Amino acid sequence: ALPVIYAVTPTYARDVQKAELTRLCNTFRQVPAFHWIVVEDARARTDLVARFLARAGLRHTHLHAATLLRYKRPRSPRGTEQRNAALHWLRANRSRNDSGVVFFADDDNTYSLELFEEMRWTRHVSVWPVGLVGGRRYERPLVENGMVVGWYTGWGAGRLFPIDMAGFAVNLQVVLANPKALFKRHGSKPGMQESDFLRQITRVRDLEPKANNCTRVLVWHTRTEKVKLTNEPDPLLDSVTIEV
Ligand code: UDP
Ligand code: MN
Numbered sequence: 326a327l328p329v330i331y332a333v334t335p336t337y338a339r340d341v342q343k344a345e346l347t348r349l350c351n352t353f354r355q356v357p358a359f360h361w362i363v364v365e366d367a368r369a370r371t372d373l374v375a376r377f378l379a380r381a382g383l384r385h386t387h388l389h390a391a392t393l394l395r396y397k398r399p400r401s402p403r404g405t406e407q408r409n410a411a412l413h414w415l416r417a418n419r420s421r422n423d424s425g426v427v428f429f430a431d432d433d434n435t436y437s438l439e440l441f442e443e444m445r446w447t448r449h450v451s452v453w454p455v456g457l458v459g460g461r462r463y464e465r466p467l468v469e470n471g472m473v474v475g476w477y478t479g480w481g482a483g484r485l486f487p488i489d490m491a492g493f494a495v496n497l498q499v500v501l502a503n504p505k506a507l508f509k510r511h512g513s514k515p516g517m518q519e520s521d522f523l524r525q526i527t528r529v530r531d532l533e534p535k536a537n538n539c540t541r542v543l544v545w546h547t548r549t550e551k552v553k554l555t556n557e558p559d560p561l562l563d564s565v566t567i568e569v
Contacts, residue, residue, distance in 0.1 A: 327358035329425040330441055331415065331497065335407030336374070336432045337366035340552045343377060343569060345432045350381045356441045360425075362414065364407035365389040373568060388414055396510065402518045404431065404490075405508045412507060415500055425497035426451075429490045433549045440543035443535040444494035450527040453536035455492040458546035464489065468538040473529055484520040485529065491544045493519070499526055 390410035454465035459479030467475040506525040
């Protein structure tokens with residue numbers, strides 16, 4: 326059987342949320358052996374996301390974990406508690422008998438279908454380039470003789486693993502074998518999340534380069550513009566309530 330791809334998506338309520346989740350779902354539905362772990366940044370699971378997932382047509386788990394108010398600051402890392410909630414769920418609900426790979430899929434990125442077949446046979450931790458990130462057209466691991474020997478990155482080269490969240494996947498058994506490995510807030514330095522997590526579970530020399538020795542961009546760190554609803558009537562003038 327194919328190893329299952331567990332895609333972990335933190336998500337939070339905002340005007341574009343359902344549109345983002347719809348884009349993601351249309352991609353993910355085409356990937357075989359796929360399990361979507363959607364973690365809402367909220368005190369409880371919302372009806373909007375529950376209804377959405379019920380119609381999404383893919384295997385899913387719906388969780389929630391609220392970000393503390395003090396971490397809801399502009400330069401604070403996002404998605405931390407949500408990714409950790411997914412790691413806890415995997416450790417509680419999956420075992421030595423399950424083959425899979427864990428990937429952190431933010432709700433606003435753009436994913437090529439090829440990416441999932443690249444990551445599926447990850448034995449330990451695999452890495453690949455990410456487009457439109459770090460103030461560059463792309464960032465990527467530098468590969469020599471099948472091994473990662475350096476990094477092409479726009480900033481923070483002092484990080485042990487200078488890589489975006491969308492640039493790696495972890496074998497499920499590695500997640501289970503390192504039960505304490507979590508995303509840390511660490512005084513909330515943005516950009517250290519990935520490196521701090523990866524150093525708990527792997528070494529640079531053990532990374533598996535994918536996407537033709539890290540020469541192909543199969544995922545893009547796109548970001549969605551905040552929508553301007555300047556013409557909303559006040560009070561609402563429509564005669565029905567419509568979910569958007
Ligand atoms: N996110 C969240 N709560 C927030 C802000 C963001 O759960 O308050 C989620 C968001 O939906 C996304 C991930 O965390 O899946 C990363 O956030 P974002 O895409 O805004 O970060 P960036 O694009 O700056 O890396
Ligand atoms: Mn994003």
